[in-house]
Amino acid sequence: MKKAFTLLLVVALAGIFFITGCNKDDEKPVIKVDGIEVTIPRVLLKDGKITMFVSVTDLKGNPITDLSRANLSIETERDGQVNKVSGFNLFSSTGIPTPIAAAVTMDYSGSMYWDTLSIPAMEDAVKTFISLKGLTDKLEIIKFSNAVHVVQTFTADTLLLYAAVDSALSLGGSTAFYASCLTGLVDADAEVANTPGVLPAVVGFTDGVNNVAPLDHDTVVNLALQLQIPLYMVGYGAFNYIDSVTMQHMADTTGGRYYYAPDPTDLQQLYQYINGQLTNALVIGFPWGSKDNAIIRVTVYYQGHTGKAEKMIFY
DSSP states (O other), rough: OOOHHHHHHHOOOOSSSOOOOGGGGGOOOOOOOOOOOEEEEEEETTTTTTEEEEEEEETTBBBOOSSSSSOOOOEEEEETEEEEOOOOOEOOOOOOOOOOOEEEHHHGGHHHHHHSHHHHHHHHHHHHHHHHHHTTOOOEEEEEEESSEEEEEESSSSSHHHHHSSSOOOSSSSHHHHHHHHHHHHHHHHTTTOOOTEEEEEEEEEEOOOOSSSSOHHHHHHHHHHHOOOEEEOOOOOOOGGGGHHHHHHHHTTTTOOOESSHHHHHHHHHHHHHHHHHHHHEEEEEOOOOOEEEEEEEEETTEEEEEEEEOOOO
């Protein structure tokens, strides 16, 4: 087994740069934010180079724009030794959309049928997410209860995706949430295997605790880290029925986010937020060589605010 090591990566974004000219009309207004949030959805190692996706948003989920290479400071730490990276590249920045391939899992377990609102609310929210996607974005629709059903493989065709959401599939029974996430991870990884510029993700809906094998959420987290695919966990329904601690851990560890959305309006807003986070990621590259397991930490400084993110990577 290769020797495990720790990588400390600090990305510092200080202030904001604006293009000014002789005319006052050329100046860009400064948009103040109340705080920032940072995540690392994806880190890739290929041909001795790191390609890292970093999402920077305000507290309302709006991407921070006007970031440039001049805003970035990167350091790495290995075996306690800190090194500053000077030769990094910024391939794209916020405001330049990155295509996404997101596997969406939908919970049709028995508890979802306890009322007449949960299923329609979930389906309306997924349809909203479909309507927000870019022309080159692809989605997969997965439904689950006792078992997992891929009702629509990855496609950019919105009509096919809408039809998959509306497909008659009365399930009920237990909750195979983790199994559905594993299916989504494998499918998303295969979808982007030959298109490294596309950002994969799994968006998991559930109103309850997983009770179908695998029973350990670390099984999902470990695969997500191995494949470098973020998990976006969505809990809704009765709050005391949702395992929020586990879902928060799954999202934070893999570079995604966790949301508790009790009504259809909140669900629609969070899908718009997820879409904005994924498609506005900073893409940063720098030489790395052939190295093994690592922990990446990102610190972002912006308008006096600080945001931090940490993620494990395995190669």
